[in-house]
Amino acid sequence: MRTFLRFLVRLFPPSFRAHFGAAIVEHAALDCERDLSRGRLAAFRSFLLTAFDIGRSAFSERLRPSWAAVPVEKEGTAMSSSFNLDRGGAELRHAVRTLRRTPGFTATVVGTLALAIGTIAAVFTVLDRVVISPLPYAHPERLVFVAAEAPGSEMTGEFGPAAEFYLQYKEASRRLEDVATYGTFTNSLRVGDRVERVRMAAVTNSLYSTLGAQPALGRLPVASDGDRVAVISDALWRSWFGADPSVLGRSYEMAGASRTIVGVMRPEFQFPNDGALLWVVIEVRAEGLQPGRFGYNVVGRMAPGTDREAVAAELTALARGLPQRFGGSPGYARLIERHRAVVRPLLDEMLGPAARSLWILFAAAAIVLLIACVNVANLFMVRVEARHRDLAVRRAIGASRAQLVRLQMAEALVAALLGGALAVCFAGLSLPVLLRAAPAGIPRLADVSLSGRTLLFTLLAALLSGVLCGGAAAWRGASPNLARLREGGRGSTRRRRLGRDGLVAAQTAMALVLLIGAGLLMRSFLALRSVDPGYDTRDVFTFQFAPEQPALKDGPSWARFHLDFLARLAALPGVTSVGIVENVPLDEGTRGDRFRSEDMPEGPDSGRPLNWTFAAGDYFRTMAIDVLDGRPFETADHLSVHGNVVISRSAAQLLFPGQRAVGHRLQQQGQPAWHTVVGVVEDVMQYGFRDKPQALLYFPLVGPTPTSWSITTPAYVIKTARAEAIAPEVRTLIRQVAPEAPMYRAYTMAGLAARSMVALSFTLLTLGVVSALALFLGALGLYGVLSVVVAERTREIGVRMALGATAAAVRRMVVAQGARVVALGVAIGLLTAFVATRALSGLLYGVDAVDAPTFVAMASLMLMIGALAAYVPARRASRVDPCESLRSD
Amino acid sequence: MGVSLLEFHVLLALASGALHGYAIAERVAADSGGTLLPRAGSLYRVIARLISEGLVAESGGEVEVPHPGLARRYYALTASGRRTLGDEARRLKQAAAAAEKRLGLARGRS
Numbered sequence: 001m002r003t004f005l006r007f008l009v010r011l012f013p014p015s016f017r018a019h020f021g022a023a024i025v026e027h028a029a030l031d032c033e034r035d036l037s038r039g040r041l042a043a044f045r046s047f048l049l050t051a052f053d054i055g056r057s058a059f060s061e062r063l064r065p066s067w068a069a070v071p072v073e074k075e076g077t078a079m080s081s082s083f084n085l086d087r088g089g090a091e092l093r094h095a096v097r098t099l100r101r102t103p104g105f106t107a108t109v110v111g112t113l114a115l116a117i118g119t120i121a122a123v124f125t126v127l128d129r130v131v132i133s134p135l136p137y138a139h140p141e142r143l144v145f146v147a148a149e150a151p152g153s154e155m156t157g158e159f160g161p162a163a164e165f166y167l168q169y170k171e172a173s174r175r176l177e178d179v180a181t182y183g184t185f186t187n188s189l190r191v192g193d194r195v196e197r198v199r200m201a202a203v204t205n206s207l208y209s210t211l212g213a214q215p216a217l218g219r220l221p222v223a224s225d226g227d228r229v230a231v232i233s234d235a236l237w238r239s240w241f242g243a244d245p246s247v248l249g250r251s252y253e254m255a256g257a258s259r260t261i262v263g264v265m266r267p268e269f270q271f272p273n274d275g276a277l278l279w280v281v282i283e284v285r286a287e288g289l290q291p292g293r294f295g296y297n298v299v300g301r302m303a304p305g306t307d308r309e310a311v312a313a314e315l316t317a318l319a320r321g322l323p324q325r326f327g328g329s330p331g332y333a334r335l336i337e338r339h340r341a342v343v344r345p346l347l348d349e350m351l352g353p354a355a356r357s358l359w360i361l362f363a364a365a366a367i368v369l370l371i372a373c374v375n376v377a378n379l380f381m382v383r384v385e386a387r388h389r390d391l392a393v394r395r396a397i398g399a400s401r402a403q404l405v406r407l408q409m410a411e412a413l414v415a416a417l418l419g420g421a422l423a424v425c426f427a428g429l430s431l432p433v434l435l436r437a438a439p440a441g442i443p444r445l446a447d448v449s450l451s452g453r454t455l456l457f458t459l460l461a462a463l464l465s466g467v468l469c470g471g472a473a474a475w476r477g478a479s480p481n482l483a484r485l486r487e488g489g490r491g492s493t494r495r496r497r498l499g500r501d502g503l504v505a506a507q508t509a510m511a512l513v514l515l516i517g518a519g520l521l522m523r524s525f526l527a528l529r530s531v532d533p534g535y536d537t538r539d540v541f542t543f544q545f546a547p548e549q550p551a552l553k554d555g556p557s558w559a560r561f562h563l564d565f566l567a568r569l570a571a572l573p574g575v576t577s578v579g580i581v582e583n584v585p586l587d588e589g590t591r592g593d594r595f596r597s598e599d600m601p602e603g604p605d606s607g608r609p610l611n612w613t614f615a616a617g618d619y620f621r622t623m624a625i626d627v628l629d630g631r632p633f634e635t636a637d638h639l640s641v642h643g644n645v646v647i648s649r650s651a652a653q654l655l656f657p658g659q660r661a662v663g664h665r666l667q668q669q670g671q672p673a674w675h676t677v678v679g680v681v682e683d684v685m686q687y688g689f690r691d692k693p694q695a696l697l698y699f700p701l702v703g704p705t706p707t708s709w710s711i712t713t714p715a716y717v718i719k720t721a722r723a724e725a726i727a728p729e730v731r732t733l734i735r736q737v738a739p740e741a742p743m744y745r746a747y748t749m750a751g752l753a754a755r756s757m758v759a760l761s762f763t764l765l766t767l768g769v770v771s772a773l774a775l776f777l778g779a780l781g782l783y784g785v786l787s788v789v790v791a792e793r794t795r796e797i798g799v800r801m802a803l804g805a806t807a808a809a810v811r812r813m814v815v816a817q818g819a820r821v822v823a824l825g826v827a828i829g830l831l832t833a834f835v836a837t838r839a840l841s842g843l844l845y846g847v848d849a850v851d852a853p854t855f856v857a858m859a860s861l862m863l864m865i866g867a868l869a870a871y872v873p874a875r876r877a878s879r880v881d882p883c884e885s886l887r888s889d
Numbered sequence: 890m891g892v893s894l895l896e897f898h899v900l901l902a903l904a905s906g907a908l909h910g911y912a913i914a915e916r917v918a919a920d921s922g923g924t925l926l927p928r929a930g931s932l933y934r935v936i937a938r939l940i941s942e943g944l945v946a947e948s949g950g951e952v953e954v955p956h957p958g959l960a961r962r963y964y965a966l967t968a969s970g971r972r973t974l975g976d977e978a979r980r981l982k983q984a985a986a987a988a989e990k991r992l993g994l995a996r997g998r999s
Contacts, residue, residue, distance in 0.1 A: 020933040023910050023962060027929040030911055050928045057930030066938035 011058035091410035113419030116372035118426030120365035138212030145349035180207035187255040218263035231263040291328035315341035329604030380473035412470025420462025439758035508825025511778035514771035527846030534684035536624035543746035547738035559701035579619030584715035586752040594669040630662035630679035650695035807878035818870025907965035944970035
């Protein structure tokens with residue numbers, strides 16, 4: 001570390017360094033030791049800041065010296081005054097002068113670096129804010145999310161624990177300091193005349209202590225408040241209440257009950273995400289609790305000094321006692337035997353798959369930066385070759401190797417810093433575009449903006465790029481071959497060529513890895529788009545509205561209201577058909593319960609767990625869901641109690657295996673009524689196109705008794721070619737029948753389909769752009785190198801042509817040289833991609849991570865582009881005039 | 890001649906006697922209530938400037954906070970530095986008084 005600091009301190013002018021260098025190193029090292037006691041991450045961060053500060057100070061010191069004391073004696077030999085490089089800033093001035101003399105070269109170098117650094121700076125800004133920075137709660141590293149799994153039981157995969165788990169954890173866990181449970185939902189908020197459905201969360205009061213959150217205004221709910229209080233978000237407070245502090249103590253209708261606002265949270269309190277606008281209280285009590293109702297979210301704070309495995313083991317053991325304490329069915333007891341608690345960092349849970357997408361993007365941007373650096377390094381190498389004589393002369397008259405290295409490095413560093421400065425502008429411009437393309441649901445994305453950390457990162461990226469770009473050239477330039485002074489500086493050495501070819505091969509390989517990644521995502525995207533989800537998303541508009549009319553208190557009158565409204569919608573011009581469903585696919589999930597056929601025994605664990613919803617109107621026709629047997633619902637099914645039900649194909653197979661389902665009866669657990677199957681329809685994918693089609697039961701709008709279904713808000717679906725434009729007319733109709741009811745969750749089904757794929761399409765889009773950039777830069781690099789090779793070999797080519805080589809033979813020779821390098825790069829790239837594409841596996845669909853056609857196609861594309869990039873210099877070579885080239889000496 | 894905030898605090902830190910660099914940083918952090926946390930690079934640039942302007946001098950003299958380890962350089966106020974610190978403190982006091990007066994008036998009116 002001290003070595004690194006000493007290296008950094010060398011950035012200061014020598015006179016300053018001689019006096020203060022040792023003190024700065026010592027001081028910074030002491031700082032580091034002190035910071036280490038605050039944790040390794042904090043120390044590292046502080047060290048970066050210190051390093052940055054030294055760099056910045058050194059830079060300012062060179063621009064505006066603050067040290068005017070007597071200059072120290074020069075180290076090393078005396079030098080001729082014409083290029084005395086040891087005085088502070090001389091290298092920099094020299095570098096700036098050289099760069100200004102060759103504006104074309106400088107523009108290329110600075111532009112390339114600005115593009116690449118700007119890309120990675122923009123991605124870093126998002127990554128830093130969303131993924132890296134900790135949650136805004138006290139000791140966020142101790143916050144965990146608790147889920148459950150029970151392999152081999154009927155609950156597949158991971159699921160949310162039930163309320164009794166929370167109680168057990170809260171009372172008995174020693175490794176969790178505090179536990180809370182919460183759920184989010186959409187419900188209406190009424191403030192005066194304004195009624196809207198907003199996202200809210202129901203949380204136990206322990207949530208605030210678990211997270212360590214305090215309100216900005218007012219207080220937190222306490223147990224004696226009961227559930228008739230709420231705290232609101234800073235966003236809601238500002239948008240609905242004009243940031244009026246007197247809102248505390250007032251009551252409004254929230255989620256169907258009047259609740260008193262007792263507190264306003266701080267702006268950074270966004271739990272579980274920035275969508276939640278207010279938090280109401282749920283009380284979980286042991287009395288009368290029915291065990292086995294899974295699906296709660298549990299968040300806990302680990303005690304200091306414990307880890308997640310230990311917590312998981314403890315919680316798993318605690319859950320074993322649940323059946324004894326809360327009872328429940330034998331099936332519940334069996335499930336508990338297999339139950340294992342899953343404990344992971346809360347941040348991971350909140351980020352979900354977004355973190356992986358962003359890391360992939362960051363890696364891709366890093367590769368592009370590497371490719372850009374390789375290109376620029378090649379340009380500097382070529383330039384060093386061109387300046388070989390100049391360097392050799394300097395060396396011959398006494399410049400030290402270190403001075404020549406500094407000369408080269410200063411040039412690369414100045415160019416990289418210029419590129420970095422431009423990159424900040426570029427990142428500032430591209431960030432809003434990136435944010436707009438980003439999928440909804442990435443937490444904390446709204447707060448992303450260029451920060452001091454972005455600037456720091458950009459500076460480091462620029463310095464690193466400078467070192468990478470200048471390093472190769474500096475190394476070459478530092479030991480000029482003095483013998484070549486005599487020769488007249490001609491000919492090319494094998495070592496030099498190997499270095500350049502290696503760089504081109506490397507960048508070809510990196511570009512190919514990105515191309516293959518983009519290709520795999522493209523194939524997944526196409527595969528997902530051609531999935532048949534069981535319904536048709538084209539030309540369908542969906543919305544919900546919640547009439548609050550006291551007359552709609554029983555099933556039949558509620559059904560009649562909606563059927564009447566369906567008729568009004570059907571009369572709109574251009575509407576083909578309309579229907580109702582409780583939970584529209586791709587937007588909402590369906591509820592689950594146990595159902596049994598007449599052949600199945602009665603009992604708490606009998607029958608099958610199946611999801612159900614209800615539907616009316618021409619729902620199946622509107623969504624183009626095939627009716628396989630029997631008939632869909634008719635209007636009469638909804639208006640009086642017939643006990644009819646329509647079930648999906650898989651549900652029929654599960655309940656009535658080997659029989660025709662139509663005409664058979666089924667029963668919901670805990671309900672006395674039997675329902676007769678009148679139709680069988682195709683399964684649908686409820687949650688997204690990656691899921692398996694789901695078994696589903698559709699009930700009519702009225703249950704076996706007029707009050708047997710709680711009255712909720714169904715989603716309407718309208719099939720019309722004007723799906724994108726029909727919303728205003730629908731709103732007008734709603735205002736006629738229910739003036740107070742807001743319209744919400746209004747989407748086109750095509751829009752919902754796009755939303756369900758947005759994580760993939762975002763990664764695809766950004767990776768596509770980035771890999772196109774990589775391909776372009778890679779081709780540019782190959783072109784540049786071959787151009788130089790051709791220029792160097794002009795004489796040789798001239799001789800060959802004078803001796804009878806045809807233009808075609810010369811072209812072949814040059815293209816072959818390029819092709820060899822590209823082929824090597826492609827081979828390396830294929831091997832790398834073989835391993836690297838595994839990072840994408842979570843996003844891929846219907847295509848293997850090592851999909852042969854994609855690999856072959858992208859490798860061919862790379863070879864083709866390589867050949868194209870080689871062809872232009874080849875043509876130039878074939879036009880060499882033998883007389884001209886031989887005369888040029 | 891103006892004195893920047895950090896320069897003022899470095900002068901202030903040296904007001905009670907000579908200190909070495911690390912002790913200056915700690916004193917500045919304490920005096921400013923943790924709002925100024927100069928890192929090594931910036932700190933020594935400020936010290937260099939203060940020396941160049943003759944406000945601070947290196948002192949071989951009395952050691953206030955002994956620290957094991959390296960032989961350290963100690964820095965002390967010069968007479969001119971002490972004067973500048975005093976002038977700047979008076980200037981700050983006047984400015985603060987003016988600000989409080991004006992803010993007080995504004996509050997009284999509303």
